[in-house]
Amino acid sequence: MERRKLEKKNPELKKKRQAENVPMTIDNTRAYDPSMVTVPSGLHPKSTILAEFSARSKSTVPIKESSTVGSSEPSGSKVTQDPNPAPPPAVPAEFMDPEHAADIANDPFAAYFDPDSERDPSEPPKVLITTSPYATAPTWAFCDELVGVFPGAQFFKRKKKSFRSNAPPLGTIAGWAVKRGYSSLIVVNEDHHKPNALTMIHLPAGPTAYFKLTSVELTREIYGHARASPHYPELVLNNFVTRLGHAVGRMFQTLFPPMPEFEGRQVVTLHNQRDFLFFRRHRYMFKSTERTALQEIGPRFTLKLRSLKTGLPSNNPLGAPMKPLEMAKEDEEPEQQYPHIVEEVAKSEDNGEAGNSGGEDEEAEEESARVEKEETKRDEKKGARKGEEFAWAWNPRMDFKKRNFYL
C-alpha cells in the first residue's frame, strides 16, 4: 500500500522498480543458439544472447533487436534476400555465421524473392492442396478454408487405389504439380477423422516441411468472425529467429503473392512462440495512431515443425537403382557372405596371418561404408526413405530442456 502511494506521487519510482525487477519468462531467458540470425526481442537484462552475438565478432556495432522476419513487400523485408546483396540483413554481416551465408547462397526460394524475374507480382503463386489418401469430410472442410486463405490455391481430392494402378504416392503427385506449374504443394494429413498434420512442399525442388497440426478452428466456429475478401493479404511473420525459423518463414511467404493489396486490409499472421506457429487471419482498421482494431476472419490453427527435408518426397524408396540379382554361388562359404563377422574373428587372432593384412584394407573401406550406413540408418529411423535427407528433425528428447527453441 505504501509503495503504491509513493509511486502514485512519483511515477518515476515505478518505472525504476519495473526496470530493476524484470520477471524471467521462458521466452526472455531463451537459450542461445549459434544458428540465430535475428536477435530475439524482449530479452531479459541478464540474458547472455547479446553477449554471445558480440563475442562472434570483435566490432562494437550495437545490435538492434527485431521481432519480425519480414512483410510481404520486398522493400520492407528484413530477411536477407539473395542473390542481391543490397538489402541489409537484420544482423550485421560481421555477426553472421558462415553457414548462414552458405544458406543464403543456396536459397531454394530465390525464384520467389528475385525482383528481376519475369513473374507477374500481381499474380498469386499456384498452390495445390490435397489430403492424405482416403480422407473424410472434416479434412475436406479444412482444405476448403485453406483454399480461401491462399489466393492461388486449388483443392483436389487424393486419387485412390484402383484396379489398374496403386494410389500414387506423394512423390509422383509432386512431379505432376511441378509439370503443371504449381509452386507449392500442401498435404493435409488425417487421423481419426481429424486433420492432424500438414506437409508443405515447395515445388521446383524445394524443401519439404512436415508440421503437426493442432487446435484447428474453422471460420464458422469463430464467434464474431469477419468476412474475407478476395484481396491479397499482408503477411506478418513474428519471432522467427534462427536459420531454420527463417527458412520456415520464407517458405510460408512463398505461398502468398509478393505484392499485397492494402485496400483489402487483411493480415495473415504466422506467430512463432516457443516453436509453436500460430496462424491467424484478421481484418484490421487503424482506429488511431496507436490503436488498431482487429477482427478475426478465417481458420485458426497451430503448427509445430516436426521435420524439414531438403528435397521433394522420394518416389522410389530404394533410391539408387537396384543391383542385378546375383545367384549365390555354391562354392561360397558363409565367411564370404558375412565379412563383418569374419573381421571380428580375425581381429581376435594373431596379427601375423596373411588374411589380416588384406583385412585391414577391407576394414578401412568397411568403416567408411559403415559410417555411411549409420547415417542412412539414422535418417531411416527418423522416417526418411532412401534418397531423402533431413535438414532438421524433431525427437522427444529435444523437449527436455525447457528453454531450447529451434525456430
Add this chain to the structure above:
Amino acid sequence: MQSDDVIWEIVGKSHCSFRVKVPEKNQQFCRNAYNLTGICNKRDCPLANSRYATVREREGVIYLYTKTIERAHLPSKMWERVPLPNNYMKALEMIDSELLYWPDYMIHRCKQRITKITQYLIKMRRMKLSNAPKVVPIKKKLDRREARREAKALRAAHIEKAIEKELIERLKTKAYGDQPLNVNEDIWKQILDAEKGKEKLDAELEDEDELDEEHELEEEEEWDGREFVSDDSESEFGGLSDLEDMEPAQDDEEGKSNDDGSEEEGDTDSPRRKRPPKTSLGKRKAVDDAKRPRKRVARVEVEYEEEQELVDPEKESIPSW
C-alpha cells in the same frame, strides 16, 4: 548338477516367470525368447532341456542357436550361435548338418521356423517397396505435454497485441508508402504531423549547437529581402509602397517557402503546415498567396532551405531577447 526333471518340477509345475496363462483356452505360453514353439510344456521348455536348439532372426540375418549339456555350467556361453546362409535350401541343409543325431522333433521345428522367418522377411521387403504410409504410434504422454505447452505458449504470445504493434509500426515507418490505402485520412495526417513535430524537435536539438551561425544567418536573412537601391531605380519599385511590401518581405519568403513546401508535397489532401515561428518575429500566420496582392516587380528570387535555424524562444541562453 544339472537335472532337467528337477527344473521342470519347479518351473513347470509351480512358478515360471516366462509363463503366460490364457485361462479361457486352458493354454499356457512361454515368453522365453529361445523357445522353439512358444508353448509351455516340458518338451519345448528351454530351461528344462539341457540339449536344445532354436532358430532366431536378428536384423535380417537368421541364426541357429544350440545349447548342450557340456556348457550348462557356463550361463554366459550356454548358447552357441551360427548364422545361417541366405539361401533357403542351403540353410535347411545346414540345420541338418549342425543338428545331426539330434531329435527329429527339434530339427523339424527349427526348419519350420526358418520357413516362417524367411517368409515374413520377404514380406517386409516387399512392403518397403510399396509406398505404404508410415504408421506412427500415438504417445499419449507426449501429446498431453505438447498440448499443455501449446496452451501456455498461446497465452504468452499475446498474438493480437503483437499484430497490432507490427501494423502500427509499419504505418509509422511508412511501409505503406506516402498515400496508404488502408488508413483513414485523419489518422494519416496525424502521423505525418507527428513526424514533422519530431523533425522539428530534431532540428531544434541540432540548433542548440549552432547558435553563432544562426545569429549570422539571421542577420543575412533579414537583409536578403532588403536591397540597397539607388535613387534612379526608385520609380521601378514604386516608392513607399515598396517599403511596406519589403517589411513583410519575410512573410513572402516564408510564404514562398511554404508554397515550395506545399508544392513539394504534391498532395492536395495534406494539411496546411503550421509554420515554425521565426526568432526575430512574433507569431506568424499562414498567409495565402492569393489573398496578399503582390506587385509585379522585378525581384531576385532567392531560395531558402526549409529547415531554418530555429531557436526556442524559451531558451535562456539567448541574451539578445
